[in-house]
Amino acid sequence: MSPEEVRDLLPLYALGALSPEERSRVEEALSRYPELWAEAKALMEAASQLAEGVPPAPIPPGLEAKVMARIRALRRPSPWGWVGRAAAVLLLLALGYGAFLGGGWLLALREPTTQVLTLMSPQGEVVGRVILRADRTALVLLNRSSPRGKVFQAWGLGGGDPMPLSTFRLPLKSLRLPPEALAIAVSLEPPGGSPKPTTLFGLPR
Incomplete structure (x- = not known):
């Protein structure tokens, strides 16, 4: 799994929306690419704040630019590329760009009935x-x-x-x-x- 493929899956990883097999693959890849841990941690902290109903902290510097750059990137998508980027958009929406849209779906991923x-x-x-x-x-x-x-x-x-x-x-x-x-x-x-x-x-x- 390349660093870019890991980045595509990080929002879904943070939201707990990956299968156990996919989650294991991401964690294995993160051990090979420690430079991605900062982005993974920021997304996981944001998802945790949403799940606990805690008012979100400001978006970590540079995270919004990284996410939006990947959304606008003109490249052949990987199998999870667009899905991961869409999850990242929902996460950013819930962090202050329209929680009424993004937050409900993110919190739904934490519900056992979803x-x-x-x-x-x-x-x-x-x-x-x-x-x-x-x-x-x-x-x-x-x-x-x-x-x-x-x-x-x-x-x-x-x-x-x-x-x-x-x-x-x-x-x-x-x-x-x-x-x-x-x-x-x-x-x-x-x-x-x-x-x-x-x-x-x-x-x-």
């Missing part, structure tokens, strides 16, 4: 995650934007046919699941969406 679902492409590639709260509200985090001429469409998965939900273009979308839906899938569709999935993009693992 599910974090991994989305896999039909080819077995990790393409995103879904944070699903107990109130059936979900946050979809994908690792890319929709291609030209297409939109993403979310689908509620239950016992019957997939239930069509919202369409969206950006890789970050909040929505509410119907009571009968247990998980979310994402497909690529023409603008306006479809009554049935046509091109699957991500299925829950």
Whole structure:
């Protein structure tokens, strides 16, 4: 794991949103790249303050610039690149740039009733995650934007046919699941969406 790949995962690591295997890989990599500990510690302290309801301390000098630089970087994303950067944006929002938006999702990750679902492409590639709260509200985090001429469409998965939900273009979308839906899938569709999935993009693992 390269230093940049570790940085992509640090916000999710700080929020406790990684699987045990992924968390172990990050900790092993941090032992090889001790220069990343300062950034990891700052993110973990911020996440801890949010979980405890403590008013957040000022953003550590330089952290905001580092996060925003990675968001604006024009490079081929790693499998978790955009998801990690989106989590970092939520963390910064909760630290003073709109806690009403970022804070609720960050605190939801600490709740035992919150599910974090991994989305896999039909080819077995990790393409995103879904944070699903107990109130059936979900946050979809994908690792890319929709291609030209297409939109993403979310689908509620239950016992019957997939239930069509919202369409969206950006890789970050909040929505509410119907009571009968247990998980979310994402497909690529023409603008306006479809009554049935046509091109699957991500299925829950």
